[in-house]
Amino acid sequence: MAKRKPIPTNESRIPTMADVARIAGVSTSTVSRALAGLPPIPEETRQRIAQAAKEAGYAVNRHARSLRLKRSKVILVLIPNLANPNFPDLLIHIDRAAYDCGYDIMIAHTAIDPGRSDRYVDELLAGSIDGVLLTASYCPPRLLECIAAGRHLPIVRTLSPTPDLTGITAVQIDEVKAAYDVVDHLAKQGYKRIAHLGGPPKEIMAIARRKGWEKALADHGLSASPDLYIQSGFTMIEGQRAADEIRSRSELPDAIFCSNDESAYGLIAALKGHGLRIPQDIAVAGFDDLSFSAVMDPPLTTVRLPRRDMAERSIQKLKALIEDDADNDNTILAHELIIRASSLRS
Amino acid sequence: MAKRKPIPTNESRIPTMADVARIAGVSTSTVSRALAGLPPIPEETRQRIAQAAKEAGYAVNRHARSLRLKRSKVILVLIPNLANPNFPDLLIHIDRAAYDCGYDIMIAHTAIDPGRSDRYVDELLAGSIDGVLLTASYCPPRLLECIAAGRHLPIVRTLSPTPDLTGITAVQIDEVKAAYDVVDHLAKQGYKRIAHLGGPPKEIMAIARRKGWEKALADHGLSASPDLYIQSGFTMIEGQRAADEIRSRSELPDAIFCSNDESAYGLIAALKGHGLRIPQDIAVAGFDDLSFSAVMDPPLTTVRLPRRDMAERSIQKLKALIEDDADNDNTILAHELIIRASSLRS
């Protein structure tokens, strides 16, 4: 129990392994091995060390460990827009899945300042974080450089479709098919003038959903005439604005497929404000199945994303990439069409 | 430019300061000082080092730095329930404010496993993270022990009212007063039977809002009779359930103050489903002012939380606590009553 090295005894020092070692009368090597449960430590010693650790109020220093192991057990999640419930809803599952794998998550919101994400790519390159989960199609320029340079990094993308860049593993649904299913459903209900509220024109997700709409219309012998396409965005405000534009058109559509639930919320609110009934006057469908969609008036027909699966598979892939470089092909998960009153012929 | 130390040249090593130093022909001390912009480095050398850093693709290793400085520039945000938009909406501003101060944020969702938060208190105690922001009234047991032991830790609580424990700085609104304002508004509209949809009975936030309701009723000479209190929760589902219970009561209330917007959403959806009109048959008000509340049908009267202020002040306080131990008294911020159609006498 004699002191080996002079350990300073300031009142409020953070306890280190050396403190535990001193209390237990062993070396730090032994403490480390005992706490990690490694082989040649007899039960009796292990107990004593555990007791000493508790007594000292010891907890490992994450940075010392990460520095030594060159692995931090931290992954970064880049989120484009937390205001869209889609992201927190996914984040719940990401958080859970990561926790179950022993990873902590750092988040960075890229809505205001997309350039911010470049800094985190540097963190990845510097070995400060183990992996990055992109929950949107936006890809930091610095990352593109690395991919172009043929570097192989632990990065997974999810929730949005793959743009035509390879080199980043993706976990996603078939967005075109999902949009197709919604429009197909509307067409089968007998709607003829099926409009589409398009998302941001350059957003890959929006492009895919539009493509699904066009495809389904074509397959049903309906036309995707320009007056049936309304340029909008992914927010409620833009959905509201779109309602005004629709009313200004010569002929109203009889159904509208919105590129996401949020714009559908805004659209429906505005249409109702103008005295139109949903679905009697105009049927509406969305995309995402946010939790509110089930209880709104009327309940909204939409596409349910397999958020939990997406999160779990993404984390699983990321873990694989971090730990052994394998498992880097894309995954397509099944979506589900949720049919509710907003799209049903009365 | 001669090599000083044998630096291994594996193809894909992560560049370190030593690499930069070698390229620039200086020592790591100089690199460190140059990159940090510290005094005695002439511009010419600084340039050369910056160039070398870029050439090497260098970025500092967060863990090495944190270990040395005993400061990580990471704060942890504990979030009870990401499914309630209140939290992501606050998180947006927390993320932003933290970023502006040079902090990164880690998040931990405590909905499923509250015991999880204890681990993060250990991280704080071990010096692995710099501070903790609690966005709910739940307080990890381990933390209570520390406070009881008189330890002074960088922790700030926000978004929920303070329970009767001192020792943790809080940034919040006057929940009782805010609830009072809502009910006061309803009473001034002429409503007489003003019911309250209470949140989880042991939740401090729910208790405060109930208290505000009772106080306002008393001040208006109205009674808070037991049949006007409906036990519910903070979710849409529970709001829906509450609607059924209300209809089973002998006499309907003419106004209902819900303990949050989400339960109001569920309640309104269910009441409308039963053919009741809002506000003609029953007025409804909520609490939180989630973004959806402005566009729903009818738009919901509610209390707007100063989320941005809360986030900024919280981070500011946390920063102060981390950096110099000062600024540890509570802050009460102003709320705002948002009056919309759901509570207006027609």
Next chain:
DNA sequence: TAGGTTTACGCAATCGATTGCGTAAAGATG
């Protein structure tokens, strides 16, 4: 009991950035 094996542990290097202290070289002053 000599020689061999196993068990239980310690020593010291290592991870990468930071920084107090020291010191040549350049410049300033008398």
Next chain:
DNA sequence: CATCTTTACGCAATCGATTGCGTAAACCTA
């Protein structure tokens, strides 16, 4: 020109945990 500053940098210790290697001591076997 001798002495004193100032400038510009390098050396080496440090932060705390991990781990390869080494080694006493205990245990076994012939």
